[in-house]
Amino acid sequence: MFVKLECEVFILPVFDYEDIQLVPNKCIVKSRSEIDTKIKFGPMTFKIPVVPANMQTIIDEPLAVWLARNGYFYIMHRFNENERLGFVKRMHKEGLFASISVGVKKQECDFINSLASEREVPEYITIDIAHGHAETVIDMIKHIKRKLPGTFVIAGNVGTPEGVRELENAGADATKVGIGPGKACITKLKTGFGTGGWQLAAVRLCSKAASKPIIADGGIRYNGDIAKSVRFGASMCMIGSLFAGHKESPGEIIEKDGQKYKTYFGSASQYQKGQYKNVEGKKMLVPYRGNISNTLREMHEDLQSSISYAGGRNLTALRKVDYVIVKNSIFNGDNI
Numbered sequence: 001m002f003v004k005l006e007c008e009v010f011i012l013p014v015f016d017y018e019d020i021q022l023v024p025n026k027c028i029v030k031s032r033s034e035i036d037t038k039i040k041f042g043p044m045t046f047k048i049p050v051v052p053a054n055m056q057t058i059i060d061e062p063l064a065v066w067l068a069r070n071g072y073f074y075i076m077h078r079f080n081e082n083e084r085l086g087f088v089k090r091m092h093k094e095g096l097f098a099s100i101s102v103g104v105k106k107q108e109c110d111f112i113n114s115l116a117s118e119r120e121v122p123e124y125i126t127i128d129i130a131h132g133h134a135e136t137v138i139d140m141i142k143h144i145k146r147k148l149p150g151t152f153v154i155a156g157n158v159g160t161p162e163g164v165r166e167l168e169n170a171g172a173d174a175t176k177v178g179i180g181p182g183k184a185c186i187t188k189l190k191t192g193f194g195t196g197g198w199q200l201a202a203v204r205l206c207s208k209a210a211s212k213p214i215i216a217d218g219g220i221r222y223n224g225d226i227a228k229s230v231r232f233g234a235s236m237c238m239i240g241s242l243f244a245g246h247k248e249s250p251g252e253i254i255e256k257d258g259q260k261y262k263t264y265f266g267s268a269s270q271y272q273k274g275q276y277k278n279v280e281g282k283k284m285l286v287p288y289r290g291n292i293s294n295t296l297r298e299m300h301e302d303l304q305s306s307i308s309y310a311g312g313r314n315l316t317a318l319r320k321v322d323y324v325i326v327k328n329s330i331f332n333g334d335n336i
């Protein structure tokens with residue numbers, strides 16, 4: 001499949017995670033334990049290039065504390081608006097970094113002003129909007145940079161090189177790429193728009209235009225997709241559904257036919273919004289998976305293996321590997 005962009009001359013390949021295989025290089029380590037998966041992102045360095053999605057069924061304060069304490073990046077969601085100042089204060093009091101989300105409405109500008117006047121400067125602020133290539137987001141980036149110049153600002157979501165460039169030019173320190181590839185997403189069905197089905201190709205296009213880090217957001221279904229995101233230019237991967245089923249996940253536990261599940265719902269679903277208006281998200285059950293530390297450990301180990309296949313010792317090795325497009329055939333007829 002190919003997409004024609006703007007004029008007849010540029011024809012770009014379109015693919016998603018399941019269409020790509022990375023091509024191995026000679027191994028240069030004796031053990032995968034020698035391999036370093038750390039990533040510097042903004043002012044801090046983290047164990048792996050992965051962040052749980054800033055959604056209400058994925059992250060809450062106890063999990064944010066655990067992640068920060070254990071060397072992982074986190075972004076708190078923005079849906080408990082009035083708790084955020086206290087959250088930043090509590091994280092700082094514990095000697096932990098504060099990473100929060102904001103929207104773009106008028107009261108969000110006032111919230112930024114209150115952080116500035118209280119001298120509570122979060123290390124990271126993420127502007128979390130469905131259609132991030134917008135003047136409202138540009139204004140919010142400028143407002144945060146004016147009031148809290150020390151904060152690392154992540155802005156999104158976008159799905160095009162033009163979106164990345166405009167947000168970077170407005171002052172964003174990183175951009176988040178992904179419109180509609182999420183598991184709980186129905187944007188692609190309700191609006192006809194987005195990067196659903198070609199998210200990895202969109203990450204590639206956007207990263208080529210970017211001069212600052214990008215976060216690949218949505219559509220990651222297997223640990224190998226993290227290596228693929230890095231190959232195509234992501235510095236960080238935001239993941240929702242793979243993190244939804246844990247003991248620590250805030251979603252409700254449900255028992256059905258003797259099996260345990262947790263609920264996962266979209267941030268633009270009626271369950272988040274409290275009403276059926278401009279709904280672009282749905283609710284689902286995901287199988288219960290036990291402790292999040294096991295999943296993070298497995299992601300770390302799998303990424304170490306990926307880097308060994310890339311023929312390197314750290315994440316930079318992944319950026320240079322060859323790849324092949326194997327349209328929807330990587331499963332080779334197998335079901336997982």
Ligand SMILES: NC(=O)C1=CN([C@@H]2O[C@H](COP(=O)(O)OP(=O)(O)OC[C@H]3O[C@@H](n4cnc5c(N)ncnc54)[C@H](OP(=O)(O)O)[C@@H]3O)[C@@H](O)[C@H]2O)C=CC1
Binds near residue numbers: 104128179187268
């Ligand atoms: N990554 C993705 O693909 C998507 C993610 N989401 C998630 O859902 C949550 C809610 O997002 P969002 O609805 O933006 O947040 P809000 O409901 O806070 O909306 C933010 C502002 O943007 C306006 N707005 C929202 N969508 C559009 C649009 N398509 N065109 C013009 N203005 C718009 C809203 O006004 P009004 O509502 O009056 O239009 C509001 O003023 C976020 O967490 C977001 O990340 C949602 C959809 C897609």
Ligand SMILES: Nc1nc2c(ncn2[C@@H]2O[C@H](COP(=O)(O)O)[C@@H](O)[C@H]2O)c(=O)[nH]1
Binds near residue numbers: 180
């Ligand atoms: N279109 C929508 N996208 C949403 C919604 N809520 C969250 N999201 C996005 O999904 C990713 C997580 O994707 P996953 O494939 O890892 O589950 C998240 O980070 C948001 O960008 C929504 O209601 N509609």
